[in-house]
Amino acid sequence: MLFNSLTFLFLFFPLCLLVYFLFKNIQIKNIVLLFFSLVFYAWAEPVYILIMLLTILITYLFGFIIHSAKNKKFYFIISIIILVFNLFFFKYVNFFIDNVNYLFNIHLNNIKLVLPIGISFYTFQALSYLIDLYKGKIKIQKNFLSLALYISLFPQLIAGPIVRYESIEKEMIQRSHSLDDFVVGMKRFILGLSKKVILANSMGLIADTIFQEYNHYGTLLIWLAAISYTLQIYYDFSGYSDMAIGLGRIFGFHFLENFNYPYISKTITDFWRRWHISLSSWFKDYVYIPLGGSRVSPIKHVRNILIVWFLTGLWHGASWNYIIWGLYFAVFLLLEKYPLKNILKKVPNFLLHITTLFLIIISWVIFKTENLNRLLAILAKMFIYQKSNILSLITTHANLIFHFYLLLPALLFCVPVKRKKKRKLLNETLANILYVVLLIVNIIFIIGSTYNPFIYFRF
Amino acid sequence: MRFTSKKINNLFFILLLILFWSVCISSILKNQQTFNQINNRASYQIKKPSLQQILNGTYQDNLEQAISDQMPKYNYFQLFYPVSSNYINYKTLKLLNIDNKNTYIDLGKINLFNSYLVYDPHQEDALIDMKDDLDKINFIQQNTNANIYLYYINNDSNINFETNEVLPIDSYLKDNLSLNKTRIKTLAITRFSDYKQYFYKLDHHWNNKGVQKAYLEITKMMNISDTLKRKDEICFQNKKFLGSKSKSIALHHFLTEKICVDQYDYPNFTIQINHEEVPEYGTAIEQLKNMEELSYAIIYGGDYEEITFTNNDTANSKNLLIYSNSYSNSINKLLASYYKNTYVIDGRYSTTFDMVDYIQEKQIDDVLILANDMLFKDTIRWGDF
Numbered sequence: 067m068l069f070n071s072l073t074f075l076f077l078f079f080p081l082c083l084l085v086y087f088l089f090k091n092i093q094i095k096n097i098v099l100l101f102f103s104l105v106f107y108a109w110a111e112p113v114y115i116l117i118m119l120l121t122i123l124i125t126y127l128f129g130f131i132i133h134s135a136k137n138k139k140f141y142f143i144i145s146i147i148i149l150v151f152n153l154f155f156f157k158y159v160n161f162f163i164d165n166v167n168y169l170f171n172i173h174l175n176n177i178k179l180v181l182p183i184g185i186s187f188y189t190f191q192a193l194s195y196l197i198d199l200y201k202g203k204i205k206i207q208k209n210f211l212s213l214a215l216y217i218s219l220f221p222q223l224i225a226g227p228i229v230r231y232e233s234i235e236k237e238m239i240q241r242s243h244s245l246d247d248f249v250v251g252m253k254r255f256i257l258g259l260s261k262k263v264i265l266a267n268s269m270g271l272i273a274d275t276i277f278q279e280y281n282h283y284g285t286l287l288i289w290l291a292a293i294s295y296t297l298q299i300y301y302d303f304s305g306y307s308d309m310a311i312g313l314g315r316i317f318g319f320h321f322l323e324n325f326n327y328p329y330i331s332k333t334i335t336d337f338w339r340r341w342h343i344s345l346s347s348w349f350k351d352y353v354y355i356p357l358g359g360s361r362v363s364p365i366k367h368v369r370n371i372l373i374v375w376f377l378t379g380l381w382h383g384a385s386w387n388y389i390i391w392g393l394y395f396a397v398f399l400l401l402e403k404y405p406l407k408n409i410l411k412k413v414p415n416f417l418l419h420i421t422t423l424f425l426i427i428i429s430w431v432i433f434k435t436e437n438l439n440r441l442l443a444i445l446a447k448m449f450i451y452q453k454s455n456i457l458s459l460i461t462t463h464a465n466l467i468f469h470f471y472l473l474l475p476a477l478l479f480c481v482p483v484k485r486k487k488k489r490k491l492l493n494e495t496l497a498n499i500l501y502v503v504l505l506i507v508n509i510i511f512i513i514g515s516t517y518n519p520f521i522y523f524r525f
Numbered sequence: 526m527r528f529t530s531k532k533i534n535n536l537f538f539i540l541l542l543i544l545f546w547s548v549c550i551s552s553i554l555k556n557q558q559t560f561n562q563i564n565n566r567a568s569y570q571i572k573k574p575s576l577q578q579i580l581n582g583t584y585q586d587n588l589e590q591a592i593s594d595q596m597p598k599y600n601y602f603q604l605f606y607p608v609s610s611n612y613i614n615y616k617t618l619k620l621l622n623i624d625n626k627n628t629y630i631d632l633g634k635i636n637l638f639n640s641y642l643v644y645d646p647h648q649e650d651a652l653i654d655m656k657d658d659l660d661k662i663n664f665i666q667q668n669t670n671a672n673i674y675l676y677y678i679n680n681d682s683n684i685n686f687e688t689n690e691v692l693p694i695d696s697y698l699k700d701n702l703s704l705n706k707t708r709i710k711t712l713a714i715t716r717f718s719d720y721k722q723y724f725y726k727l728d729h730h731w732n733n734k735g736v737q738k739a740y741l742e743i744t745k746m747m748n749i750s751d752t753l754k755r756k757d758e759i760c761f762q763n764k765k766f767l768g769s770k771s772k773s774i775a776l777h778h779f780l781t782e783k784i785c786v787d788q789y790d791y792p793n794f795t796i797q798i799n800h801e802e803v804p805e806y807g808t809a810i811e812q813l814k815n816m817e818e819l820s821y822a823i824i825y826g827g828d829y830e831e832i833t834f835t836n837n838d839t840a841n842s843k844n845l846l847i848y849s850n851s852y853s854n855s856i857n858k859l860l861a862s863y864y865k866n867t868y869v870i871d872g873r874y875s876t877t878f879d880m881v882d883y884i885q886e887k888q889i890d891d892v893l894i895l896a897n898d899m900l901f902k903d904t905i906r907w908g909d910f
Contacts, residue, residue, distance in 0.1 A: 072592040073585070076553055080546050112580050249535045252542065460623065465633035467617045468610035494530070498538040502545060513593045514606020 067109040068224075069255075069309045070263050070512060078106065086317065092240060096215050099317060106220040107184070114182035117152070122214045124148055125192040129213070132199055133206040142200045146193065153189045156181055161384035184224035186381060188217050190348055195231045197352055204232050212238050221313035225306040227324035227344035234319055241318035251315030256505050258308025263508045265476045266301035268469040269294045275463050277434065280444050282462075284454030288447045289427075296430045297476045300329065303342065329426070329480050332418040333410060334398040337426060345381070349374050364404070371396050371403075385436045394429055552597035561594050563603050568594040607775035615776060627717070628687060634773045639717065641726045642770035643681040646690075647898065652697050654901055661907040662894065663703045669884045671846070671892050673704055676743050678731065678852055678897040679714040680724065686717040710746050712739055726782040727768030729899075730821045733758065733787045736855045743856075747891060749863050757788040759810050767820035784819055786810055792838035792862050798829050806832065806858065825855040830874040834861035841865055844888055848872060848880065849895035850903065860893065872905030879908035 067074050082102040089095055108115045128145035132138045154162075160176045167174055195216070198204045207213045216238065222229050276283055276291035283291075307324035314321045324344050331337035338346045350359075357370040372393065379392020402410060410418065431448070435441040460467065558568040569590040578584035596602050614632060618624040630637040635644060666673045675698065683692040695711045702709060712735070714720050723735030731739065737755065744752045761784045771777040788810055796806050807826040813819060822828070828851050845864040847853050853869060861867035868887055870878060884892065 067585075071589060073589055076546070076550055076592055077588075080550060109585055112582075245532065245535045245539070249538050252538070457623070460618075460621075461626075461628055461630045464614050464618060464630045464637070465610070467614040471613065494534045495537065498534055498541065501538065502541045505542075506545070510602055510605045513596065513599075513602045514604075514610075 067106050069306070069313075070259055070508070072509075072512060073109070074106075075509065075512075078102070078109075083316070087243075095317075096238065097211060099219065100211055100215040103215065103218040103220040103223060107218060107223060110183055110224075114180070117156070117182050117185070118188055118218060119214075121149065121152060121188060121192055122210075122217050125195060125217065126207075126210050126213050128196060129199055129206050130208075132196065138200065142196065145196050149189055149193055149196075153185060155179075156185055158380075158384045187226050187228060188223060190228050190345075191217050191231075194228070194348065194352065198230070198232055204235055207231070207235075207238075219314075219319075221310040221317070221319070222321060225303070225310070226342070227307055227310060227321055228348050229321055229344070230348075233322060237319050243318045247315050247318065251312040251317075253501050254312030254315065255309050256312075256501050256508070258305045258310075258312060259508045260504055261301040261305030261308060261479075263511045265472060265479070266298050266305055267511075268472040269298035269301065269476055271469050272466055272473075273298055273434075275466060276459070277444070279462075280440075280447065283447075283459065284452040285447055285450075286454040287456065287459060288444060292427050292431050292448065294473070295434055296329075296427050297473075297480065299430060299433070300325075300480055301476065327480070327482050329423060330419065330482070331422050331426075332415060333402050333422055334395060334425060335402050337422060338395070338399075345378070349378055353377060360403075367403075368400060371400055375399070382433070383436075386438060387432055387436050387441060391429055391432045394432060398425060548597055553592050553595045556591075556595055558595050558599065561599070561603075563600050571595065604775050608779075611774040611776050612779060615774075615780075632774055635770050638681075638686050639721075641681075641717075641721065641724075642768070642774075643686065643720075644729075645682070646685040647682050647692060649692060651898070652692065652694070655697070656701065658901045658905070658907070659698070659701045661910070664910055665880050665884075665892075665907065666703055668881050669889075669892075671884045671889045672708070672747075673892045673894070674708045674743070674747055675702065675704060675710070675894045675896060676739065676746070677709075677711040678735075678739070678895070679712050680729070680731075680897055681714075681720055682898045684714055684716075684720070686720070689716050691715055708746065710742055712742070725766070725768055725784075725821070727766055727771040727777070727780050728821055729769050730852060731855070733785045733855075736859075737787060740856055740859050743860065743893065744863075747893070751863055753789050753791070753859055753862050755787045756790055758785050759788060759813075760785040761813070761819065764816070765818040767818055767823075769821075778818075784824070786813065786824055789859065789862075791858050792836050794858070794861065795835040795837060797831075797833040797835075799831055800833075806834075807854070821851070822854070826857070827851075828854070828871050828874065829869075830871060830878075832857065832869040834858065834864075834867040834869075836861060836863075836865055836867070839863070839865055843890040844868070846870065846880075846884065846887065846889045846892045847895060848892065850897070850900045850905075852897060852900075853895045856895070864891075872900070872907065873903050875906045878906045879910075881908055881910070 067078060069075075082098070085102075086095055086098050089098065104115065107118060111118075124145065128141060128148075131141045132145065135141050156179055160179065163174050163176055166172065195204070195207075195213070199206060207216070216229075216231055216234065219229070273291045273295035276287055277295070280288060280291070304325040311321045311323070322344065324342060326340040326343065328337050328340035331340055354370055354374045357373065358366055359370065360367050362370065375392040375396035376389060377392070378395075379389040382388045382391070428445075428448075431444060432441060435444060553571070556571045558570070560566075561568045569587055571588060571591045572584075574584045578587075593599065593603065611632065615624070615637075618630060618637065623630065624637055625640050627639050629643070629645075632642075635642050637643075662673065662675065677694055677698060679691070679694060683694055684690065691714070695709075695713075698709050698711070699706050712723070712731075714723070723731050723738060725732050740752070744750075763781060764784060765778060766780070766782050766784055767777045768780070768782075771780045794806075796803050798806070808816075808823055813824060816823070826832075834857065839862075841863060842865050843863075844866045845860060845868070847857060847860065847867065847869045849869070850871060850873060857867065857869050866887070868883075868889070870880075870883070872878065880892075883889070
């Protein structure tokens with residue numbers, strides 16, 4: 067199930083709210099949430115929910131073993147291997163097979179597998195629980211249902227943010243619900259939904275249309291596609307995070323922010339403090355720092371950064387372009403930490419902004435294009451000028467015109483807007499009405515895609 | 526509880542949400558919509574799930590569609606986005622002065638070509654789609670004594686208006702049908718100016734001029750000398766035309782075109798639709814003058830499995846079978862004016878029709894297959910052979 071589906075908006079979510087707020091007891095509330103979370107996941111993955119349940123069971127059992135065993139390091143390593151292997155098998159085994167075939171010129175068959183939705187997210191949550199438990203940062207969760215709820219909680223299950231157990235440990239046992247939380251959460255949800263349904267999907271249509279036929283278009287239009295994709299991925303991902311955070315707030319959970327206007331970054335380092343914060347902090351805390359972080363020799367520091375960003379790229383997808391994307395950032399992060407460290411302090415901010423944005427846009431082109439030959443061809447078009455026939459784009463794809471109009475609001479809303487601190491009562495009331503209108507507009511966009519008249523019936 | 530302005534606002538917001546949700550959810554759960562007028566199909570309804578359907582995902586997909594169809598004012602919800610986006614696209618093209626260019630402009634579901642809505646032209650390999658149906662026509666011809674005629678309507682799908690490349694339909698039909706070549710004729714469209722003359726801007730059907738041309742060519746092919754003479758041509762300038770093509774982009778309430786209807790003195794018919802007698806087929810011109818919106822079906826009559834015209838004014842005892850889709854709606858009465866009994870079968874709607882048996886049962890003398898690319902693409906019933 068997706069947040070931007072009618073089933074979620076009109077059946078699942080209202081029913082979940084109704085049942086959840088019927089009970090006062092927090093344990094019963096947690097059971098209700100767990101039930102709905104499992105239904106949420108099973109709706110899209112009626113078979114592969116078993117994989118998630120197995121992950122939860124393994125995490126729970128190994129939690130006890132790690133907590134009480136004498137040789138806890140051994141069992142900790144085993145549990146990590148099992149969980150990582152599970153992720154590797156479903157997400158990376160065919161990538162591994164393809165590379166082995168290429169390297170050794172053999173012909174092993176791929177395994178017919180479907181990637182279970184959200185496996186990267188819930189596996190990382192399970193891993194963070196076990197690692198923090200091993201380190202003694204958190205107490206063991208003896209209640210299986212509570213642990214299951216932590217891993218499967220539907221607001222953040224399929225697209226993050228990656229929630230650390232320690233950040234909601236207390237809220238699992240005791241949390242408050244208020245009118246304010248509900249309203250703030252709901253408004254955040256509506257904003258997130260708008261980002262996804264209105265802006266992300268429109269920008270995606272422009273990007274996909276041009277990239278699919280990149281051979282026919284010149285430099286200007288390829289850059290337009292790259293910028294559109296830059297906007298699409300931001301609104302898609304941050305939109306989902308907003309919806310997750312909003313939903314969490316409604317149910318009394320306070321998830322950490324996952325995006326902080328990443329496109330106003332002045333450096334790549336700054337960018338990764340603002341983009342998918344939960345993932346970068348996960349890799350920082352569980353890979354980078356255990357390797358020594360920056361408190362090692364420069365050679366080891368370089369090694370650590372390369373490992374972290376190799377894994378970051380790989381986490382995003384089982385394809386070489388994702389690895390290149392991760393290492394691309396590693397190179398610029400290293401440049402910022404070493405040769406350019408003092409130079410950057412002297413560069414005017416606007417120049418830093420433009421350069422960083424330029425590098426980010428290029429990175430998204432790498433991220434989007436799995437075929438490396440195609441990637442090279444697109445990059446060549448971006449940097450070796452070719453004339454663009456904009457009229458040709460409009461005539462071949464006139465249906466994009468409407469979405470072009472949304473480019474301007476998409477560009478405007480990805481930067482922070484100053485708000486007046488005090489609001490008059492009338493403005494607040496109008497704002498409330500506008501939020502509901504925005505919700506209706508989102509639903510119109512969702513439903514509008516179902517318009518497909520059958521022309522010849524009784525005509 | 527003290528009601529601060531913030532609390533009041535919060536309560537107001539929640540009330541608005543509850544109101545919106547309860548109106549929508551109650552309509553969805555009532556599950557009463559049975560026909561989706563916007564999309565011209567049966568409405569999806571919420572059904573009891575089966576384990577198999579849940580496991581293969583079809584229940585989830587159907588439920589999503591059902592919610593859309595069962596929303597209150599579903600027509601507004603389903604139309605608002607395509608109307609807004611297509612209207613903006615169309616108006617922008619007009620503003621940029623591109624809409625009247627002799628080039629295909631892709632609007633998503635259909636193209637704009639010099640202010641006409643047209644389909645993509647087929648490639649030559651599309652001809653092979655007709656082969657099965659042509660074999661069935663050959664079979665029928667070999668197993669009946671009726672005179673079989675084929676009139677093929679070329680349309681925008683069979684010609685590339687930019688290059689004027691025309692699909693060789695005429696030669697393909699003559700090479701693959703065992704009918705006498707004089708009994709095969711096509712409505713010749715060799716360039717855009719022909720298409721403009723004989724077809725609507727906003728609909729896939731032919732206009733009154735196309736019907737008139739076809740009528741003259743068909744009667745000549747079928748050796749019918751006693752043809753009806755057109756009495757008058759009545760044109761409507763500013764009526765909304767609910768064209769099939771404008772409907773595909775949800776702009777059927779916004780785009781207009783000049784609609785002309787030919788007036789004839791038809792003989793006195795007894796008309797039956799699916800064995801039930803009806804007073805008329807199509808709408809009289811006097812009634813059309815008072816209507817705000819017209820469509821091809823409103824003007825000429827709709828599609829039914831079987832329509833029968835019994836000509837009460839003719840001494841001719843011959844019977845005609847017209848086998849076609851909606852294209853025949855505008856020409857049925859013209860052809861029926863020559864025969865005693867004219868049977869019109871729309872092969873898309875029949876589940877039991879067998880042409881060989883039907884010809885024998887109804888003592889059909891002449892069979893006219895009025896075809897276009899859509900007829901041969903649709904699943905149509907010829908019989909059990």
